[in-house]
Amino acid sequence: MLAKRIIPCLDVDDGRVKKGVNFVNLTDVGDPVEIAAEYQKQGADELVFLDISATNQKRQTTINMVEKVSRQVFMPLTIGGGIKSVAGMDRLLKVGADKIAINSAAVNNPQLISQGAQKFGNQCIVVAIDVKKIADKYVVYVNGGQKKTDLDAIAWAKKVVELGAGELLVTSMDKDGTKDGFDIELYQALNQVVDVPIIASGGAGKVEDFSQAFLKADVDGALAASVFHFGELTIADVKKSLKSKGVIVR
Numbered sequence: 001m002l003a004k005r006i007i008p009c010l011d012v013d014d015g016r017v018k019k020g021v022n023f024v025n026l027t028d029v030g031d032p033v034e035i036a037a038e039y040q041k042q043g044a045d046e047l048v049f050l051d052i053s054a055t056n057q058k059r060q061t062t063i064n065m066v067e068k069v070s071r072q073v074f075m076p077l078t079i080g081g082g083i084k085s086v087a088g089m090d091r092l093l094k095v096g097a098d099k100i101a102i103n104s105a106a107v108n109n110p111q112l113i114s115q116g117a118q119k120f121g122n123q124c125i126v127v128a129i130d131v132k133k134i135a136d137k138y139v140v141y142v143n144g145g146q147k148k149t150d151l152d153a154i155a156w157a158k159k160v161v162e163l164g165a166g167e168l169l170v171t172s173m174d175k176d177g178t179k180d181g182f183d184i185e186l187y188q189a190l191n192q193v194v195d196v197p198i199i200a201s202g203g204a205g206k207v208e209d210f211s212q213a214f215l216k217a218d219v220d221g222a223l224a225a226s227v228f229h230f231g232e233l234t235i236a237d238v239k240k241s242l243k244s245k246g247v248i249v250r
Contacts, residue, residue, distance in 0.1 A: 005045040005221035021177030037072040042235040051081025070096020103128040104142035117164030127165040172202035179205025187217035207241035
């Protein structure tokens with residue numbers, strides 16, 4: 001078994017880290033560079049930086065902010081937000097990104113997944129999928145969770161992997177910011193159709209939620225924001241708990 005990853009996430013809006021519940025009512029958390037440096041000290045396995053207003057503002061992820069964050073961390077850095085071209089991916093990789101996350105752009109232009117994978121390698125392309133459960137179906141949302149699509153999330157996940165995605169970052173919008181645990185059924189369903197690493201996002205509230213995600217849903221990474229941002233949990237707390245339950249962590 002590969003070591004499981006604990007991944008803090010910086011949702012950045014207008015140069016500040018923000019956090020809300022169910023993708024709305026965002027509150028200011030702090031400076032991305034300072035927060036990234038703190039997660040480096042805590043021993044995070046990776047860091048995800050999402051420019052959550054870039055797509056809706058029709059702009060590229062802020063390059064200089066990514067560059068500043070990348071100077072603070074020596075762990076893998078995944079960057080997403082407003083990336084619409086291979087050239088845009090290239091710019092971010094050159095200033096310190098290790099992996100590129102695409103969401104809305106992948107839905108609007110699925111071939112961008114293949115183009116990025118061919119140029120930079122599958123391991124570099126992360127497809128982020130924002131999911132809301134409607135009736136009995138998991139539905140894909142884009143534009144920072146503001147726009148519903150007709151895509152079934154499970155079928156979409158299978159397609160993006162076929163196109164070359166090397167990893168999936170799947171956020172349950174229903175669970176986002178609620179702190180009542182990850183959507184285990186969602187990740188179990190995804191694991192039945194794809195064979196690439198899956199990062200679970202949305203719902204982390206206590207240390208047991210992480211072990212549930214790894215032991216019941218068999219995800220490869222668990223992402224959290226508010227519980228780490230506000231000091232309710234530390235990376236060390238989570239890893240200690242996971243080790244006690246037999247989960248391999250770094």
